[in-house]
Amino acid sequence: MSGAVPMSWALLLALVLFALGLIGLLVRRNLVFILMSIEVMLNAAGLAFVAAGARWGEPDGQVMFLFILAVAAAEVAIGLALVLQMWRRFGDVDADLTGRRDGG
Amino acid sequence: MAGALPFVIAFPFAGFVILALAGARMSRRAVAAIGAGSVGLAAAAALVAIPAWLAAPHRELVCTLWRWIEAGSLSTPIMLRLDALSLVMTGVVTGVGFLIHLYSIEYMRDDDGYARFFAAMNLFVAAMLVLVLADTLVLLLLGWEGVGLCSYLLIGFWYRDPANGRAARKAFVVTRIGDTAMLIGLLVLFDRLGTFAIPELMARAAARWPVGSPVAIAVAALLLAGAVGKSAQLPLQTWLPDAMAGPTPVSALIHAATMVTAGVYLIARTHVLFELAPPVQTAVAVVGVLTLLMASFAALAQHDIKRVLAYSTISQIGYMFLALGVGAWTAAIFHLVTHAFFKALLFLGAGAVIHAVDGEHDIFKMGGLARRMPLTFWTFTAASASLAGLPLVTAGFYSKDLILWRALSAPGIGPLLWAGGLAGAFLTAVYIFRVVFIAFVRPAAEPGRALHRPGPWIGVPLVVLAVLALTAGALEVPRTLGGVHLFSHLLSGVLPEAAHEGSLGLEAGAQLAAAVVALAGVAVAWWAFGRRPESVAAPLGTAPRRRVFELWADGWGFDALYDRVVVRPLVRLSEAAKGDAIDALAMSIAGLAVRLNRGLALTQDGRVRRTLAVLAAGAVLVGALAVLT
Numbered sequence: 001m002s003g004a005v006p007m008s009w010a011l012l013l014a015l016v017l018f019a020l021g022l023i024g025l026l027v028r029r030n031l032v033f034i035l036m037s038i039e040v041m042l043n044a045a046g047l048a049f050v051a052a053g054a055r056w057g058e059p060d061g062q063v064m065f066l067f068i069l070a071v072a073a074a075e076v077a078i079g080l081a082l083v084l085q086m087w088r089r090f091g092d093v094d095a096d097l098t099g100r101r102d103g104g
Numbered sequence: 105m106a107g108a109l110p111f112v113i114a115f116p117f118a119g120f121v122i123l124a125l126a127g128a129r130m131s132r133r134a135v136a137a138i139g140a141g142s143v144g145l146a147a148a149a150a151l152v153a154i155p156a157w158l159a160a161p162h163r164e165l166v167c168t169l170w171r172w173i174e175a176g177s178l179s180t181p182i183m184l185r186l187d188a189l190s191l192v193m194t195g196v197v198t199g200v201g202f203l204i205h206l207y208s209i210e211y212m213r214d215d216d217g218y219a220r221f222f223a224a225m226n227l228f229v230a231a232m233l234v235l236v237l238a239d240t241l242v243l244l245l246l247g248w249e250g251v252g253l254c255s256y257l258l259i260g261f262w263y264r265d266p267a268n269g270r271a272a273r274k275a276f277v278v279t280r281i282g283d284t285a286m287l288i289g290l291l292v293l294f295d296r297l298g299t300f301a302i303p304e305l306m307a308r309a310a311a312r313w314p315v316g317s318p319v320a321i322a323v324a325a326l327l328l329a330g331a332v333g334k335s336a337q338l339p340l341q342t343w344l345p346d347a348m349a350g351p352t353p354v355s356a357l358i359h360a361a362t363m364v365t366a367g368v369y370l371i372a373r374t375h376v377l378f379e380l381a382p383p384v385q386t387a388v389a390v391v392g393v394l395t396l397l398m399a400s401f402a403a404l405a406q407h408d409i410k411r412v413l414a415y416s417t418i419s420q421i422g423y424m425f426l427a428l429g430v431g432a433w434t435a436a437i438f439h440l441v442t443h444a445f446f447k448a449l450l451f452l453g454a455g456a457v458i459h460a461v462d463g464e465h466d467i468f469k470m471g472g473l474a475r476r477m478p479l480t481f482w483t484f485t486a487a488s489a490s491l492a493g494l495p496l497v498t499a500g501f502y503s504k505d506l507i508l509w510r511a512l513s514a515p516g517i518g519p520l521l522w523a524g525g526l527a528g529a530f531l532t533a534v535y536i537f538r539v540v541f542i543a544f545v546r547p548a549a550e551p552g553r554a555l556h557r558p559g560p561w562i563g564v565p566l567v568v569l570a571v572l573a574l575t576a577g578a579l580e581v582p583r584t585l586g587g588v589h590l591f592s593h594l595l596s597g598v599l600p601e602a603a604h605e606g607s608l609g610l611e612a613g614a615q616l617a618a619a620v621v622a623l624a625g626v627a628v629a630w631w632a633f634g635r636r637p638e639s640v641a642a643p644l645g646t647a648p649r650r651r652v653f654e655l656w657a658d659g660w661g662f663d664a665l666y667d668r669v670v671v672r673p674l675v676r677l678s679e680a681a682k683g684d685a686i687d688a689l690a691m692s693i694a695g696l697a698v699r700l701n702r703g704l705a706l707t708q709d710g711r712v713r714r715t716l717a718v719l720a721a722g723a724v725l726v727g728a729l730a731v732l733t
Contacts, residue, residue, distance in 0.1 A: 026717050095712055 010051030017044035031086065031093040035079045042072045108152040109167045109184050112194060113233045115145040119226035127219025139222025140205035143229050147198035150191075157186050163597050166239060173242070180300050185239035189598040192437060193236035193369055196444045200361040201229045203565040207452050208353040210561035211459060215351075221261060225357065228254035232362035236369060240300040241290050244370075248286070248334070251363050252279050258354040259347045271349035278343040282333015286370075289326030292319070306376040313380050324381035327374055328388060335367030335421045338395045342662050344418055345402075348410040352455030355410060359417040360448035365440050368424045372433050372599060379431070386517070389429020393524035396422030398660055400531035404538065405656035408465040409454045412539050415659070416491065417447060419528060423507050426525055430518060432510035433599035434580075434592045439503035441591075442576050446490035446500055449569035450536075453484035456558045456566070457543065470543040479563055481544050483570040488540050490573040492533035492626060495619035496585075502577030504529060505618050509582070512614050522614070526621055533625020534632075541634035584612045 017040055024037030046065040053061015083093055090097055119142025127135055157165045165186040173180045186194070205225060212221050231250025238244035253276075260272030294300055296319055297308045313320045331337075336344035344364070348355055358364060371378060371388065378385045396419040403415035420443050427436035460477060461470055474481040490500035508529070512522035558566075581588040655661060681687070 022720055026713060026720065029713070 007051050007055045011048060014044045014048040017047065029094050029096055031083045031095050034095055035076060035083065039072060042068055108149045109165060109186055110169055111149040112146050112153065113230055113237065115142045115149060116226040116230040116233065118142060120223050120230060123219050123223035123226065127223055130219060132218055135219045135222055136209040139226060140202065140209055142226055143198060143202045143205045146229065146233065147202050150194045150198055153186060157191065163188060177298065180240050180242045182243060183239035184237045186237065187598050188595045189372060189437065190236045192441060194233060196441055197229060197232050197236065197361045200444050200448045201357060203568055204353050204356050204361065204448060207562055207565040210559050211353055211455055212351060217261065224254055224257045228258065228357060228362055235366055239302055241293065241302060242300050245287065245290060248366060249283065251366060252276060252283065255358055255363055259350040261350050261354065268349040271346040275343040275347050278340050279333045282330045282340055285326045286330025289323050289330065292323050302373065309380060310376050315380050316382060317380065320377060320380035321384055324377045324384040327370060327377065328384055331367030331370050332391065335364050336418050337391050337421060337425055338398060341395060341418050342659065342666060345411050345414040345659055348414050352410065352451055352458060356448045356451035359451060360444040364417060364421055368421065368428065368436055368440055371428045372437055375433055375599060385429055389426050389521050392422045392425030392429055393521050395419065396426065396528040397524055400528050400535060401656045402659045403535040404531065405653045407468060409457065409467050409539060409543060410465055412535060413450050413454060416536065419532065420447065423504060423525065426511055426521060427507040430511050430514035430521065432507060434595050435503065435506040435510050437595060438580055438591050439507055442490065442499040442503040445569055445576055446487040446573040449483060449487035449566065449573050450491065452566055452569065453480050453487060456480045456562050459558065467539055467543040471546040474544040479566065480558060483566040484544065485540055486570040487573050488536040491536050493529055493618060493622045495622065498574055499577035502580055505582065505615050506580065508618050509611055509614050526617060529618060530621045530625045533622045534629045537626045537629035538633045541629055545634055582611065582615065584608065584615060
């Protein structure tokens with residue numbers, strides 16, 4: 001498959017995406033952006049699975065990606081619900097608010 | 105059925121477990137049913153085990169439940185043994201215990217700690233049953249310590265009053281002195297004879313040690329110290345009067361069925377050792393006589409009805425020790441049984457009185473109760489008659505008479521011991537009828553005061569015990585009065601009977617003396633306290649007499665003496681040793697833990713993003729290590 005993208009490129013892309021997601025997770029204080037960063041990290045992992053599946057011509061990689069999609073959807077549903085609750089209660093979605101010792 | 109034997113212990117223990125875990129959420133009716141029912145079932149299980157016991161070889165029913173400790177040559181199975189001695193003890197513990205539990209249903213009805221009370225009472229009975237049914241000394245020790253624990257829990261039952269907590273602690277610590285000596289004795293026995301099984305131990309001791317050998321004397325002395333602590337004899341008797349801090353049914357249980365009789369049982373169970381150590385056996389008798397005289401005088405001067413009974417228990421246990429000391433093993437156990445009946449009854453009667461007059465303990469503030477509480481009066485009087493040993497019609501006469509006769513016919517200092525016992529019998533009659541005349545017969549101190557009349561749960565145990573306190577003497581009647589020997593025949597397989605028998609005329613004379621002395625005691629009590637009601641409140645005339653009475657009321661000042669000689673120096677020593685090197689070491693370990701805690705607590709500041717960053721850095725580090733190496 002001469003036209004195929006080499007796997008190392010795909011893995012490199014996945015690494016960059018994962019690092020970007022992690023950095024976003026760490027530096028952003030807005031919970032919505034943190035959730036988005038987590039999505040980016042999940043997709044980076046999914047990309048690595050798909051690339052590996054393509055490399056060996058196995059369907060497992062795509063199956064795993066479907067799982068990750070399902071997990072990500074569930075995670076976002078709960079995460080957004082929490083964010084919404086937090087907005088209603090505190091009028092703010094700052095992640096550092098959750099760390100207050102008295103629990104809110 | 106031989107299989108019923110473990111259930112004798114299992115029922116009260118199960119009652120304790122259920123009440124301790126779930127008692128707080130149960131209705132009072134359910135608590136009472138479980139608390140009293142479990143002891144009743146234990147008594148039933150003991151009855152069921154009797155046919156198997158009769159059929160067993162040598163009338164010894166042995167039942168191995170499981171192995172407990174196995175280490176090298178040390179092997180201590182959980183083994184129960186039902187022979188005539190433990191059967192009698194089991195009968196007393198479960199029978200009298202059951203009646204006391206029935207009584208408690210009503211007596212404790214309004215108490216907040218209803219379930220806690222019955223839980224501890226059940227554990228008390230279970231521990232005492234372990235003690236009397238144990239076939240190994242280790243199991244016996246388990247029951248022994250269990251009894252000590254329960255006495256602590258129950259004496260300090262009303263823990264909101266610090267005085268009760270102090271009394272409980274005193275009981276625990278003072279008996280612990282004896283327990284420690286006993287533990288040393290048990291370990292010496294194991295070290296020398298290589299077994300904990302009681303029958304095997306006794307056989308080996310008799311085979312290996314000659315009479316009067318130093319080891320036997322040392323072991324017997326150590327066991328005696330244990331028995332003295334548990335049974336509240338001189339010089340460790342000081343805890344018992346204070347143990348009155350507990351609820352009255354607890355006093356009844358401690359004094360009649362459990363706890364204080366443990367020392368008598370221990371000596372009877374290990375009588376072989378005491379026979380090998382004649383000096384110690386003589387010491388047992390001397391301790392008994394001194395204690396019974398000391399306690400009788402102290403009982404004469406008490407104002408608190410329960411303290412009179414407490415000193416009375418000390419003195420009656422003194423009679424049992426006297427019997428043990430002169431080798432009248434059966435007589436000691438017989439007196440233990442009759443004492444259990446009449447002392448339980450005295451306490452339950454006293455409890456009914458205290459209940460009726462709103463918790464008043466002072467006999468001088470009672471009075472006139474005979475007409476207003478006839479049932480309590482008559483049963484209390486029956487028990488008093490039995491305690492005083494009024495001739496022919498009471499159980500106490502037969503058992504006490506047996507002890508006195510054995511003491512008189514014992515060689516050596518026997519007549520001296522007998523004289524002491526006889527003087528004690530006179531004092532016994534005086535002090536107990538002093539209570540009867542002052543509290544019941546004398547006109548009321550505060551007429552018109554409302555009385556709570558006892559209900560059926562209190563009345564029935566009183567009547568049953570009164571019947572037993574009067575008639576149990578028929579089990580063993582001396583030959584001068586017809587000669588019934590059911591009790592000594594029952595125990596003859598376990599306890600040897602003294603071989604010496606004096607002349608018939610002397611025995612009749614001794615009995616006559618005992619009878620006259622008891623009647624004289626009642627007469628003196630009537631003359632001093634019943635005849636002239638107005639003089640009772642101030643029976644103390646001149647100063648020296650008053651001082652003697654105050655000394656007696658103080659229990660001969662033992663508390664003050666121990667406080668000065670033992671307690672205060674100990675407290676001062678421990679205060680001086682508060683900051684020594686060992687303490688500093690222990691404190692520095694604690695300080696290190698505190699500092700570590702403060703350091704580590706900094707990392708747990710609850711900031712999510714910082715935690716995540718550290719986590720990510722760690723993951724990168726691990727990943728880098730995995731790739732680079």
